[in-house]
Amino acid sequence: MQSPKEIVDIMMAKDYFSQWLGVEILEIKKGSCKLKMTVSKEMLNGHGTAHGGITYSFADSALGFASNSRGQKSVSVETSISHIKPLVENDIIIGEAKEESCSNKIGIYTIKLYKASDTSLVALFKGTVYRTSEAW
Amino acid sequence: MQSPKEIVDIMMAKDYFSQWLGVEILEIKKGSCKLKMTVSKEMLNGHGTAHGGITYSFADSALGFASNSRGQKSVSVETSISHIKPLVENDIIIGEAKEESCSNKIGIYTIKLYKASDTSLVALFKGTVYRTSEAW
Amino acid sequence: MQSPKEIVDIMMAKDYFSQWLGVEILEIKKGSCKLKMTVSKEMLNGHGTAHGGITYSFADSALGFASNSRGQKSVSVETSISHIKPLVENDIIIGEAKEESCSNKIGIYTIKLYKASDTSLVALFKGTVYRTSEAW
Amino acid sequence: MQSPKEIVDIMMAKDYFSQWLGVEILEIKKGSCKLKMTVSKEMLNGHGTAHGGITYSFADSALGFASNSRGQKSVSVETSISHIKPLVENDIIIGEAKEESCSNKIGIYTIKLYKASDTSLVALFKGTVYRTSEAW
Numbered sequence: 001m002q003s004p005k006e007i008v009d010i011m012m013a014k015d016y017f018s019q020w021l022g023v024e025i026l027e028i029k030k031g032s033c034k035l036k037m038t039v040s041k042e043m044l045n046g047h048g049t050a051h052g053g054i055t056y057s058f059a060d061s062a063l064g065f066a067s068n069s070r071g072q073k074s075v076s077v078e079t080s081i082s083h084i085k086p087l088v089e090n091d092i093i094i095g096e097a098k099e100e101s102c103s104n105k106i107g108i109y110t111i112k113l114y115k116a117s118d119t120s121l122v123a124l125f126k127g128t129v130y131r132t133s134e135a136w
Numbered sequence: 137m138q139s140p141k142e143i144v145d146i147m148m149a150k151d152y153f154s155q156w157l158g159v160e161i162l163e164i165k166k167g168s169c170k171l172k173m174t175v176s177k178e179m180l181n182g183h184g185t186a187h188g189g190i191t192y193s194f195a196d197s198a199l200g201f202a203s204n205s206r207g208q209k210s211v212s213v214e215t216s217i218s219h220i221k222p223l224v225e226n227d228i229i230i231g232e233a234k235e236e237s238c239s240n241k242i243g244i245y246t247i248k249l250y251k252a253s254d255t256s257l258v259a260l261f262k263g264t265v266y267r268t269s270e271a272w
Numbered sequence: 273m274q275s276p277k278e279i280v281d282i283m284m285a286k287d288y289f290s291q292w293l294g295v296e297i298l299e300i301k302k303g304s305c306k307l308k309m310t311v312s313k314e315m316l317n318g319h320g321t322a323h324g325g326i327t328y329s330f331a332d333s334a335l336g337f338a339s340n341s342r343g344q345k346s347v348s349v350e351t352s353i354s355h356i357k358p359l360v361e362n363d364i365i366i367g368e369a370k371e372e373s374c375s376n377k378i379g380i381y382t383i384k385l386y387k388a389s390d391t392s393l394v395a396l397f398k399g400t401v402y403r404t405s406e407a408w
Numbered sequence: 409m410q411s412p413k414e415i416v417d418i419m420m421a422k423d424y425f426s427q428w429l430g431v432e433i434l435e436i437k438k439g440s441c442k443l444k445m446t447v448s449k450e451m452l453n454g455h456g457t458a459h460g461g462i463t464y465s466f467a468d469s470a471l472g473f474a475s476n477s478r479g480q481k482s483v484s485v486e487t488s489i490s491h492i493k494p495l496v497e498n499d500i501i502i503g504e505a506k507e508e509s510c511s512n513k514i515g516i517y518t519i520k521l522y523k524a525s526d527t528s529l530v531a532l533f534k535g536t537v538y539r540t541s542e543a544w
Contacts, residue, residue, distance in 0.1 A: 011182030017189060020178050042156050045200065046147030052196040052212050053153060057189020064181065064188075076188050077378055078350040078400045080216035080488050082516050082536060084509045100532050101492045105377075106349055106402060108490050108532060110518075124508050124516060126534055128350045128400070128490060130378060213514055214486040214536045216352050218380050218400060220373045236396050237356045241513075242485055242538060244354050244396060246382070260372050260380060262398055264354060264486045264536070266514060283454030289461060292450050314428050317472065318419030324472075324484050325425060325465020332460040336453065348460050352488035 004028045004069035007136045011068060018061045021054070025065070031099035031107075033065045036116070039091045049086035056081050058095050059111040059125035066097035067107050067129040071136055074107060079127040085120060092116035105131055140164045140205035143272045147204060154197045157190070161201070167235035167243075169201045172252070175227045185222035192217050194231050195247040195261035202233035203243050203263075209270040210243060215263040221256060228252035241267055276300045276341035279408045283340060290333045293326070297337070303371035303379075305337045308388070311363045321358035328353050330367050331383040331397035338369035339379050339401040343408055346379060351399040357392060364388035377403055412436045412477035415544045419476060426469045429462070433473070439507035439515075441473045444524070447499045458495035466503050467519040467533035474505035475515050475537040479544055482515060487535040493528060500524035513539055 002010075008028050012018060021043075027034040037058055045051040059081060067074040087093065093113050101108040111125040138146075144164050148154060157179075163170040173194055181187040195217060203210040223229065229249050237244040247261040274282075280300050284290060293315075299306035309330055317323040331353060339346040359365065365385050373380040383397040410418075416436050420426060429451075435442035445466055453459040467489060475482040495501065501521050509516040519533040 013182075014180070014184060015182040015187070016178050016180050017187035018181065021189075042152050044150070044152050045154065045197075046149075046151040046204075047209070047211070048150060051151070051153035051193060052200075052215065053157075053189055053193025056192045056196070056215075057187060060188040060192070061181075068182075073183070075183070076219050078216065078218045078380075079188065079192075080214065080352065080534065082214045082509070082534065083212050084511075084516060101490070101529055103492075108350075108492060110532070121509055124518070124534065126488065126490065126532065130402075214516075216398065216488065218373070218398065220375075220380060237354070237393055239356075244356060244486075246396070257373055260382070260398070262352065262354065262396070266538075285454075286452070286456060287454040287459070288450050288452050289459035290453065293461075314424050316422070316424050317426065317469075318421075318423040318476075319481070319483070320422060323423070323425035323465060324468040324487065325429075325461060328464045328468070328487075329459060329461025332464070333453075336460075340454075345455070347455070348491050350488065350490045351460065351464075352486065354486045355484050 001071050002136055004030050007069055008065045021057060023061050028065060028069055030070050031066055031102060033062055033097050035062050035095045037093055039087050039089055041089050049088055052083055055113055055123045059113060062095045062097040062111045063109050063127040066099060066109055073132045073134045073136060074129040077128050077130045081123055081125045083123050085122045087122060093122055107131055137207050138272055140166050143205055144201045157193060159197050164201060164205055166206050167202055167238060169198055169233050171198050171231045173229055175223050175225055177225050185224055188219055191249055191259045195249055198231045198233040198247045199245050199263040202235060202245055203265040207271055208267045209272060210265040210267045213264050213266045217259055217261045219259050221258045223258060229258055243267055273343050274408055276302050279341055280337045293329060295333050300337060300341055302342050303338055303374060305334055305369050307334050307367045309365055311359050311361055313361050321360055324355055327385055327395045331385060334367045334369040334383045335381050335399040338371060338381055344403045345406040345408060346401040346403045349400050349402045353395055353397045355395050357394045359394060365394055379403055409479050410544055412438050415477055416473045429465060431469050436473060436477055438478050439474055439510060441470055441505050443470050443503045445501055447495050447497055449497050460491055463521055463531045464489050467521060470503045470505040470519045471517050471535040474517055480539045481542045481544060482537040482539045485536050485538045489531055489533045491531050493530045495530060501530055515539055
């Protein structure tokens with residue numbers, strides 16, 4: 001069986017959107033991970049702040065890495081995000097995925113996004129994955 | 137007061153991420169809209185399908201346009217998305233935002249994403265916005 | 273195989289909480305249902321309106337009946353509800369469950385709750401169920 | 409201004425549904441609380457386990473107490489719950505509400521429900537409230 005790091009390396013190599021986002025993997029363990037990214041101009045919305053899709057996408061990558069790192073291919077079923085604080089260009093954010101529950105078929109994760117500069121909470125994400133029987 | 141189309145044109149002009157996604161506005165009315173986009177290679181994840189953040193982002197743009205089109209600046213507070221069907225490169229998707237409720241301070245919208253080719257449901261999004269007192 | 277009505281009758285006979293709520297089944301089909309209930313004094317919260325748990329519970333019963341009516345035992349995995357309009361004692365509400373998607377393992381439903389008196393929307397519920405392999 | 413305990417006592421005196429549930433307040437602070445309740449036969453559903461509405465209602469009471477304890481009347485806008493582990497009659501559950509964010513108008517809370525006997529996680533709840541300008 002492959003290690004969490006090996007699985008995430010395989011995923012990341014083909015994950016063109018996480019590459020576009022500039023997602024950097026700071027830490028990966030079975031069921032959890034810690035990621036980093038920087039808000040660029042291309043990520044802004046009509047209010048001049050980071051598009052809600054950017055923080056969601058970053059958290060969703062964290063969900064994917066944390067849940068798949070256990071070795072079973074896992075797909076997101078239902079996710080929600082609370083947008084708490086706006087981000088502007090050049091803000092650096094950290095995302096930490098934590099496994100709240102993991103049964104045979106269903107895994108539940110919370111992901112907290114915070115600003116690297118002052119550790120203030122930017123968004124709170126909750127995700128449910130379906131764990132397929134297929135191995136990485 | 138500006139029309140829904142004028143407001144969305146102002147938003148879209150600065151919404152660099154919706155531009156990157158290639159979001160096309162098919163229809164815009166007070167409280168609703170219909171959008172279109174095409175999945176590109178840069179939008180794929182490690183499973184070889186569209187990253188969950190792509191469908192979320194597309195739906196979140198629809199939420200932004202539909203809710204702001206009423207003339208009051210509105211910001212997303214809480215959103216959720218059910219991922220139903222995977223998308224691959226070159227798939228074309230349509231997003232339709234519908235206003236379920238709109239009070240003085242809070243608006244609630246559902247957005248359905250479906251494939252243009254066969255109208256099958258791809259994702260189901262629900263979003264709650266806070267309607268600020270600031271006008272466009 | 274049992275009919276949707278037979279399955280829901282079996283469920284309802286042991287569903288002591290739906291009985292306590294006074295849930296009345298107006299209609300049941302494969303994947304959908306229509307229910308009715310009346311807000312009693314015991315259902316109020318500290319604001320003098322129906323407790324959020326009452327509208328959630330009513331919608332969750334609708335989710336259970338609609339999803340199990342297909343014949344496979346199904347359990348709720350993740351649900352969300354937007355509370356739109358407060359209810360007071362003696363208000364009568366109708367709940368309509370609609371199947372948005374149903375795959376082998378996962379079903380997604382929306383449930384709309386509205387007041388019987390003026391059909392105004394009271395709450396909007398979205399639920400995801402896991403469909404077990406066990407039959408009713 | 410009244411203390412968190414005084415506010416919750418006022419709320420609880422009229423909260424007939426939390427009384428019916430047998431909600432016991434173990435701890436109350438500004439923005440957080442800890443509650444306890446026991447699953448009774450009347451709380452079961454057609455699967456013979458606690459109805460999803462019971463754990464939701466318990467968590468929603470915790471949300472109400474935690475958010476209102478700050479002194480401003482606050483109403484639930486959008487909530488979600490992940491059902492993780494089934495409960496049976498006589499199970500005792502603990503609910504802990506934690507404030508994740510609190511701005512002028514919007515508060516976000518997570519509530520964890522666990523079994524008193526073995527501290528295993530039963531459900532995970534996330535709630536967003538709108539903080540009105542009215543004081544308790």
